[in-house]
Amino acid sequence: MAATDSDATQPQGRKFRMRDLFEDPRVIQMLALGFSSGLPLLLVLGTFTLRLAQSSIDIKAIGLFSYVAMPYSLKFLWAPTIDRIDLPVLAPWLGRRRAWMVATQIATALALVLMAFSDPEHSLALLGLGAFLVAFCAATQDVVIDGWRIEAAGTDMQGILAATSNLGYRFGLILAGAGALYIAAYGGWTLAYLIMAAAMGVGLIAALFAGRYDRAREVAPVSERPTPMERVRRAIFEPLTELHRRMGNALFAVLLLVALYRMPDFISGVMANPLYIKLGYDLPQIATIVKLVGIWVGIAGGFAGGWAISRFGMFPALVTGAFIAAASHLSMAWLSIGEPELWRLAITVSIESLCGSFAGIALITYMSSLTTPGYAATQYALFSSLYALPGKLVAGLSGFIVAAYGYPAFFTMTAAVGIPVVALCFAVGRVPERAKANAACPATPTAGNSSEAHEIPTSGIPAATARAQT
Incomplete structure (x- = not known):
């Protein structure tokens, strides 16, 4: 046991009170x-x-x-x-x-x-x-x-x-x-x-x-320690195998949906600020409308997404989010061909922030529903990495597209990415519901994956949503 564990404070185990x-x-x-x-x-x-x-x-x-x-x-x-x-x-x-x-x-x-x-x-x-x-x-x-x-x-x-x-x-x-x-x-x-x-x-x-609050780390006897290959199998292959066993070949379409769902936002987000500067907006104007108004409208969009999921269900919210998030980029194309007027910037930023946050909450809920107890932490880490990495990799090339075709065409192309995304939503958006309905019994946790991992850390939700918008 490390020295840092011996003097650790133990978290209090009482019920939460409002005065806390x-x-x-x-x-x-x-x-x-x-x-x-x-x-x-x-x-x-x-x-x-x-x-x-x-x-x-x-x-x-x-x-x-x-x-x-x-x-x-x-x-x-x-x-x-x-x-x-x-x-x-x-x-x-x-x-x-x-x-x-x-x-x-x-x-x-x-x-x-x-x-x-x-x-x-x-x-x-x-x-x-x-x-x-x-x-x-x-x-x-x-x-x-x-x-x-x-x-x-x-x-x-x-x-x-x-x-x-x-x-x-x-x-x-x-x-x-x-x-x-x-x-x-x-x-x-x-x-x-x-x-x-x-x-x-x-x-x-x-x-x-x-x-x-450093908790003691338990060290297993040498004879009970898993081999490196066993660790890899438990940490990576078992969670992936469980997903395929539950969803079949539809898993590949699900992974494609997760990878593409927020890709338009990641790609367009890199070029938004250069567009504002090119149009002639100054820093105080961008600060007020984009960085203040946009953030609070985004928070409202997140609440709207949560309400839609609770009111209409995950699948309608997922499809709606895919459509409006991609379509909202047309407002950026509209902004790029007009004069640098504040009301135009405010409308564009509000539409982008509201729709993007709505879609972010829908995707997070969908990814969470794809996991199963016992593997949730690893599976959710896979989905959350997959939803961000492809978009960020492509976003690095966005400047070349703008240089070749201009801002209006660029934002129109990012909006067009939403067409296959919506189609994928209709194709595999109900996979989690069908998988749970077909499950004969709950998934059994296995060694190497804690059964307490079914709670997805909520602190990662706002962070992930914010990154997609910046």
Whole structure:
């Protein structure tokens, strides 16, 4: 057992009370940690592309720079390492989770300082390196914060902490979006990124005061430890085999649907900010309408998606989300051929945010319904990676399409991607319902996959939705 486990605080095992919202220190700590988690995201996505566009960087290069945010989609590759390695100096003092929190937050702040002093026109490669480091350190921070949240509370408090994290995450997005643009408009990009680096101190303070909830790691006897191939079989092949056994060959169409469902949003999102700059909108206007109004309209779209699912069912909401999310890109094509009037920008951003968030909630519900107890964590990780990776890979080439055909044709093409998506929804949208109806008995959990994994971490829902919109 690691040294960091011996002094760990055990989460309280009592029922949740309303006054805990104001008296339980974990709530305010989770709010601050959620803020620290949301802050870096836009600084390597939406705000970053605006900075590049304002510096007259070639549109093809702007598209390629979207790849610097790939660590957010690949963090599952090194997440197991975070659970097993104790940082040498900090871990004995702070515990495993808090040590990683402090280290990643300091590293993120330092990488933001590097971005602050990197001029896109003279040191573009250094700026790109800083953005990649921010994404890598911030993605690692997300892994640690999720682990701390899960270990810090029992089931009765998980919903409260997840909702609090979501609220803090939104505050971070607002500061890194609207806040950074206002500061850049009046004080320059260097000042904006330096203030963002200083704002990482909010999460750092929360990490230092957070409870030490590292749980003991059980070490099995050598004779009972599975071989490397056995670990691979349990972790990867068994969950995939279970999916195929339950859905048959329809699984391949389901995977294709998941991969394509949000692809139009990922592709068009990279080119939205350069379009605003090209049309002549200034940073305060973009900050107010896109980064403030757009976020709150997106929240409303998420609630609308949740209501539609509860009122009409998952399948109608899934089909509707696929159609309106893709069709909403036609509003971007409409914006690109008109004058830079604020009312046109407000209408376009509202349509995009509302429809995109609605579709995001529909897809998350669909992916969750595809999993089965005992394999839910692994299966959901597969689906969540699949829904983001293809779109982000294609999005890097979006600048070449805009350079060749222009913005109106580009956004029309992204809308056209919705045609096969809607067709796939009609073809396999009811697969989860049919699979459950045909199941003779509940799936039996097997070794290597905890039976408690059927609850999908809700803190990942707003994060995933936000990334698709930025």
